[in-house]
Amino acid sequence: MKKAPDVGPEPFPGGHRDQLLMISKMMPVAIAAIR
């Protein structure tokens, strides 16, 4: 059994990931004009 990596949890460990994802999805998105 491998040990859990020493890098902490993913960014949304508090049970609100889906809720916050839904809010994120409501932001209008543009395509970046990167060089």
Added chain:
Amino acid sequence: MFGLKSLLRRPPARPEALWLDEPDALARVERAPVSEAAKQAARDLIVDGFTVLRGAIPGELCQQVIDDYARYGAENADYVAANLDELAREKRLVNFHHWSKAEEAIATDAGVMSVLDFLFGERACVYTSLTFKYGTQQPIHRDTPHFATWPGSRFFGVWTALEDTPPEAGPLMYVRGGHRFPVEPRPVFEAVQAEHPDWTREDQLNLALDRWNGLIIQQAPDHGELVVAPIRRGDVAIWHPQLPHGGSPAQDPTRTRWSVVVHCAPEGVQVHQHDRFFTHAGPGAPPDRYRFREAHGRKIALAGEVAYQA
């Protein structure tokens, strides 16, 4: 709407900011004795909080990482099978650069690291990495809680596309210029503690993380527009530690989005985690957490083994 002058007048998001966040940063770039590529990366990070080094990593090396991952999977089949998500896709793999020589070579690439040396103003090293077979579809967030440093903002996410990332794979998205507004962590954690004094510290910290990132999501649209970066195999994207970013929704979640993100810091600055981010008051940095090995002339932190992230 988001003019350069008004952006540069905003205060840095944390005290003891990177030189890139100082008001005279653009002038300092022009005076610096570095390559034009490094200068352009710095300009991009000052203004947008995001830059792309086009074709910085050879395509063959990208393919070697994918091949190494297949060998790792074959040698650890039970472990891989125990770490699938609800769509039967592998989760993200932490610290694969300790197993794959190809990924180690990407993590320590001389050209990319020399740009990081300039961006930090100090010699850069490798802290940890994440290897992705699929897009994350993560909500917008800042990395700062997971890569907390003293002084602040001594961290860059360095993301290499191992294959082209078409829209259906859920490419990286970020809030252009959203790296400068401050959201203080301590009041968020103290409010959670006051509301839930009977919770474990871990549960309190987890809720504080969600709430803090919720504030980032709420405030980010006032500071810049959300954009998707078209990125091709071998391109290296670098983002400011305070840049709100995430994985855009995948139209086809079974489509791969092979990529590696290497987390880099200056050699003399240790990276800490969300517990310290919300609670450490100083003075100075918390005690050191890890030691280093060396490869290709760069220090690589011994901070956790190769493992899928829960």
